[in-house]
Amino acid sequence: MRGLLSTCKSSLFPKPLPAFSTHFRLKSNSASCIVALSTGIEQRNSKFDFEHLFNKCTKTGTAKCLHALLIVSGKVQSIFIATRLVNIYAYLGDVLLSRETFDQVPRKDAYTWNSMVSSYVRNGCYREAVNCVNEMLLTSDVRPDFYTFPPVLKACRTIRDGTRLHCWVFKIGFQWDVFVAASLVHMYCRFGSFDIAHKLFKDMPSRDMGCWNAVISGFCQNGNANEALSVLDDMRLEGVDMDAVTISSILPICAQKHDLLHGMLIHLYVIKNGLEFDVFVSNAFINMYAKFGKLEFSQRIFDQMVVRDLVSWNSIIAAYEQNDYPHDALKFFYEMQRNKFQADLLTLVSLASSIAQTRDSLSGKSIHGFSIRRCWIMEDAVIGNAVVDMYAKIGALDSARKVFEELPCKDTISWNTMITGYTQNGLADEAIEVYRIMKDCEDFTPYQGTWVSILPAYAHIGALRDGMRTHGQVLKVGLDTDVFLGTCLIDLYGKCGRLDDAMFMFYEVPRASPVPWNAIISCHGLHGHGETCMQLFRDMLDEGVKPDHVTFLSLLTACSHSGLVDQGKWCFDVMQHKYGIKPTLKHYGCMVDMFGRAGRLDVAYNFIECMPLRPDASVWGALLGACRIHGNVELGKKASDRLFEVDSENVGYYVLMSNLYAKFGRWERVDEVRSLARDRGLRKTPGWSSIELHNRIEVFYTGNQTHPQHEEIYKELAILNAKMKSLGYTPDYNFVLQDVEDDEKENILTSHSERLAIMYGILNTPPRTPIQIYKNLRVCGDCHNVTKFISKIMEREIIVRDSNRFHQFKDGICSCGDYW
DNA sequence: TCTGGTTGTG
Incomplete structure (x- = not known):
């Protein structure tokens, strides 16, 4: 074979290409293939005969063999055959070889140019596709035909640059070719230029199914559900029936609009019209039902599929992952491998999310390794973000940060993921630091998702002022009724002791989902207002909102903190028997x-x-x-x-x-x-308490003696101790965990971090100003008692939030009624 | 050789 190649001197390949010598290390089965091909070439003459041979080339190596044999036999001189080779390399994903072959064709016709353009588009080289058409229009005397524009318009919609080409289409007079017009309409829909799309669509002299689908799918893919549905109505009014393309475009919209009924009606239509065997339609149903949590439906459709493709497998894996069944998702992944399907980037994204749920760090590393080997993490932000999230959920924050730092293509979600990762692991300071770095980056602007990530961090450490500043930004862009942000703000105000503000926010946001209800119930629970929680629960039911497992978690916590044992038992019962939620x-x-x-x-x-x-x-x-x-x-x-x-x-x-x-x-x-x-x-x-004063957060550790004001703080605490004793305070040494003398025990109690923070607050604020502190652990019983005395003696309202709940001290009384 | 379709991260 090598001999054969070295003698090849065609106009296509003046000398043998290096690729040939390297790629022609043939395996025995390839050798028999070559024999078959060469015999085939000898016997075939018409271009239809050659199609059969071309179809056999399912591997780049075989295509090269055929290519070489065509050169040797001189049949490559035919423009049709040479161009067909451009197509074959394109189909095999080798765009460079495709171009190389294209460049060697001496007299290119429109078919050759079109094939090269399609090769670029098929392989995702959109910019190159547009350049290729420009090259054709400007440097060659070949006139574009009806095949030229549709694929390049597909490229244009991705690189968001199609106006110049539209001018060419117009100039050459192809504007009203059905394919070209449909491609233009679809492109403008994807750009969000609905006016132009509508006008083009309206002015079309004739509309086939493809045109209707082009505009419907264009709207769907641009997230414009209402427009898509309105065009669908027009289409049906004109008596045009939906086909498989319409249905697979419209089903994601049903999920987006939470319209299960519509989705199921479409399912009936599909069965009635025998469209259920279309792979795209089945895949779209698997996804839609999964988004409604109807896993059994997704599974049934998957089971009934006669032909499954990679998207089917990815969809069923994602279905289980998104519905919190990570082990089943992994089971389907193994099943998919047994069925000889190779995982792609999207498979890996679902796997990373599944591993995040199972918290299996070993599998996590192998997912990460796999995405590095395939270079996916270098090319795609989504998989990178999924890996960062996975490490964060496993608790490996260092790994998460390392991956995050090294991501070559970060997007806003990468930042949000990193911030959330820290917040969910209780590392609010780190979250705030990343948020600060993000704000300094010119390329990224915090928005809804970022605020949803950072607000819980502020809530966690009680940074009310920063939280309020963020609230200001939220208001500025009119997102204050966003249910996610609203819920974060309810949580923020509730955790910072501002129950009134939390309630105000609660009434501002849409309350159809249980999420804001859960937040407001949990806030009241934190403050020991168990009865209010029960009332809110009744209101929630009156408004027809279905509680979820988090609602009952918030209620049970509230009952526990308020001593409402009977109500708690009732909730536990109702949850299981009325709402079917397994505890x-x-x-x-x-x-x-x-x-x-x-x-x-x-x-x-x-x-x-x-x-x-x-x-x-x-x-x-x-x-x-x-x-x-x-x-x-x-x-x-x-x-x-x-x-x-x-x-x-x-x-x-x-x-x-x-x-x-x-x-x-x-x-x-x-x-x-x-x-x-x-x-x-x-x-x-180590126990610590913090207090926010004058825009600064001061942190005090137990026994802290390094603070600039520490002498003054201890002196004042000693004076206070004497006053408290005169009012009947006796230190409770039960809370001293060291076996030391009583004097020493008293000193230990006095140096508890919460007292240092409270005294610092008193010393640095005008009389009667409320003091609010946060303690990272639970407040001890003696400090609880002491704070009551301080609130009375110093005439201050003192709010203490510890790792467990809120305590509001006023006039020597705690809001929790000493039940905590 | 062409268009319009399904799956993804926080």
Whole structure:
């Protein structure tokens, strides 16, 4: 074969191309293919005969063989055959070889030029396609024909540059060719230039199915659902029936408009008209039903498909992933591989999101590696963003940040993903830092999604002023009724102690979905207003809003914090029997917490024993927390033993257990628990409190002695201590976890971070100004008591938000009624 | 050799 090639001296290839010598290391089956091809060439003469041979070239190597044989036999001199080779290389994805072959054709005709243009378009080289047409129009004397413009207009809509070509079309007089006109209309729809599209469409002398579909799909793909539906109505009024193309265009609109009924009616139409075997239609139905959460329908359609393509597999994988069944999504991925389908970029995006849900870090790394090997992460922001999100959800924030930093094509969503990643892992400072960097970048402007990412970070650390500034920006662009932003703002104001503002926001946003209801219920729960939560729940039902599992989580938490045990039990019952929501471990945790706080430790314990799910750390942790409050060492020991079986890494639980022992002065046990934690390499999270003053957030750690005002703060606290004692305060040493003398215990209590922050606030604000602080852990019982005294003595309203809830102190009384 | 169709991240 090499000999054959080296003797080849055709006008197409004056000397053998290097590609030939490298690619002609043939395998034995390829060799037999060559023999078959060469025999075929000898026997064939008409261009129809050659089509059969061309169709056999499904691999680049085989195409090159055929190419070489055509050169040798001299048949490549035919323009038709040479041009057909341009097409074959295009079909095989080798646009460079396609161009090389094109350049070698001595007398190009319109078919040759059109084939080259199509080759570029087929391979995504849109700019090159437009340049190629310009080259044809300006440098050759070949006149474009009806085939020239449709593919290049397809390229134009992607690079958003089609006016010049439209002028050419007009000049040459192809404006009213059905294909060309449809392509133009579709292009203008995609540009959002609806007026031009409408005018062109209206002026068309004749409209075929393709024209109607071009305009409908153009509107659909531009996200303009109403226009698309209105054209669809016109089409049906003119007595034109929908075909498979119309249906696969319109189905995504049904999902977008939350119109399941319309989607199902179309399904009936499809069955009636025998269109259900169209792969595009089936795929579109899988996607639509998945978006409505109707997985069983998606699955049924997938099962009934006779022919499935890659999109079908991607769709069913995404369907399970989007409906929170990551393991099923992965199952379908393996199934897809068994069916010999190669994963593409979109498969990987769904897989990354599935792995994010399963939190399997090993699989996460392999997904990341795969996307690097295929260079997808270098070329596409979506897969990069999915990987950043995946690492963040797994909790590997360093990896997430590294991938984010190295993303060559970042978009706004990349930034939002990184910010959300930090926020959801409780790293508000890092989130705010990334947000700041983003604002400094000229290429990116924060908008809805970014604010949705950053507002929870502000809420988390109680940065009300920054949050309000963001609210201002939201108002400025008129997004204040956006349900996502509105919910974030409800959460922000609620968590910053501004319940009135939270309620104001709540009444501003659309309330048809349970999400804003959940936010406002949860805010009231945080403040211990359990009865208000129950009232809001009744209002929600009156307005016909269907509660979801988060609604019940918020309600149960609220009941737990307010001691509303009976209402909590009612909610738990209604959730399952009226709304068919299966309780998750979180719901069980809330119930245990509720019984436990109310002192019904035995009920809580029995409740755990009867759970149908295996209790996790949060469930046992709730029981342990209750044992700590009510001083039940025996049950506490039982809970902590079970707790450390399921989670031995969370330092908070060791602290809880050692607190419980310390309360009873069982110091040897305290040491035991502490050394256990130490042996496992765990460190107690240092307690800190923050306060926002004059646009600055000051952070105080327990025992802080480095603050510029620390001497003054401690001096004032000592004076205050004396005043409190005269009003009946006795320090509760139960909250001191060290076995030291009483004097020292008192000093330890006085240096708790929340007191330092409160005193700093008092010293630096005018009298009667309310003080608001945030504490990263739970406020201890003694500090709670002391804050009541401070609010009375200093005549200040003091709002303390800790990791658990809100405490509002006024005139020596706490809003929680000391139930917390 | 051509148009109009389905799947993606926060």
